[in-house]
Amino acid sequence: MVSMFTVASKEFSDIVKSKRFLLLVAVFGLVMVAAVATVYLSATEGTRGASMPRGFLGSVASSLVTMMSYFAPIMGIALGVDAISGEKEKGTLKLTLAQPIFRDTIINGKFLAAFLAISLATFIASLVNIGGSVLALGVTPTVEDVTRLMLFMLFSILFAMAFYGIATFLSTISKRTTQSVIVSVVLWIVFTFIISIVASLVASSMVPISFQPGQNMTIFRPGQNMTGNPEEIARLTEQFRSRTAITEAIESITPNYHFTRIARYILQISVNIGISPGGGVGGVGQTTTRAVSIMESLGSAWPNILVLTLVTVLTFIASYMLFTRQEIR
């Protein structure tokens, strides 16, 4: 019986030779180079290679996470958006299904090929960023740095696969590729930009921050404590905490939120400027800088890893079930 590797091998070859894939990798490679330049410029403000107060990861993580949070979904969508509908439109699905194979062989092969292609693209993009940063900063990453970066790459692949799953599902239910393209892009825009705006608006309307007249306080300056009336500080702390909880609850419906959380835990950085989780010992506005082990990081990130895994698995199962039962006319 023909295995899914026959389909996967052809699909992988098609993907990596396609203009779409090459263009995406090239564009993001260039963007990564630009990000490296930013890292270099900020590092040269100090002494090159000698003074790295945030460490290697701290220096490269921000740009890497930001770039990957755009690159991974776009790559996932680009590969999945016509996975099934494109084959239906071109009639190639009819010809493939006329051969002695089960339908699940096709969809399994496509997922495997997409996984390999996404892994390759993520590896290339990460290599450009990390390698460039090593050269630019003149710092050799530690074993822990490398391990954390590998884990980050792994979860970036998972993040891209979640979007690939969503795009493939849309491609399976759509009659035309244009439909799945439009819905996928709209979904990406909503997840990446709209939800965070909506979440902020909802949170600020539900929990308005009110200041007592005559109070003179400095708030939200990272690394500093609030100063002022202790009761007022406690009240504001509670209000900020409620707002953050609402914002995060809304944002948690997106894969992007979970990826950002995972990245923050794995790379030990906070990509959002704001109140540190749990308020911290020092009160509002203070960031936690305590070093954590890799296992601790994974332990903190596991709910988010689980969510991304579930999105990937569930969209795959949904696509699989639909595709294997679908009438191909």
Added chain:
Amino acid sequence: MEYAIEAKGLTKAYKSEGGTVLAVDHLNLTVERGSVFGLLGPNGAGKTTLIMMLTGLSLPTGGSAKVLGYDIVKESVKIRKNVGILPEGFGFYDHLTAEQNLHYIAALNDIPKEERSKCVGDVLAAVGLQEVKDRKLGGFSRGMKQRLGIAQALMKNPELLIFDEPTAGVDPEGARAFKDLVVRLSKEGKTVMLSTHLLFEVGPLCDTVAIINRGRFVVQGNVRELVGKLMAEEGYRIRVGGAGDLGAFANGLMDLKGVKEIRLEGGYVLVRADSDIRVEVGKLASKCGVEVSTLDLMEPSLEDLFIKYYKIEGMAHPHNDRAANSEGIVNG
């Protein structure tokens, strides 16, 4: 009798906005091994749906069928392993060459790697595409793609071949080459099922035909028997040509027993009668002093057959009444 295809009460119902549509309506079908079977019908009659079910690409909503002895629901992969299929509206990968496309099809058919090149070369030769094997499909005409489609169906040297609209987009030379191929396959003992709405193309090739309309067979059987049946029903048509007083001759024809209709058309006298009265017509012509040059019995074509049964079906169900019984015109 060994059958390549056996279907009993095969049904496919689709749900649509207006309710349930029976694309294939309780079909009974048998196709003998080694024969050429023509599935004829207008567009949307249910031909493709029937083929999709027979090859396990669409599940029936009722009835059962076996292809080469394999159940279409439980053993569909075995069917596709042994049946070469040319689906309607298929496509190849445009970014791959003809040879690369066929290599992929060979891999999907689990043909051993060492045999693939020979296999691909043979089928390309069979459809006359060896010279363009290294060209990408994007530059192929529709007819060339259709020929490549036929090549992929031949790839596994199947016992049964099912071609859905095989000559669509093919030029006359290609159509003739396809007919020659079917004749050759038939001589090799293969069973061939041809589905088309172009009767004149496959009619002469088929041993048996079935005319399908609105999901049901309106007529089914051996081509010669069906033609004979139509002649008995519609009357024998005799064409008489010659020199002399054809007008007086035509008047005399009216007195012959069994003559139903006489028409003068393009220098010929066309006679429709309820039996073969060519001998009597010849005698009358001598009597009238007409020098006969043509005395033909005009056999109805497959197209006449199709038009007759299609019309009957259309008249019987003017409002697409699927529940109406059409057994009176279904043979088999």
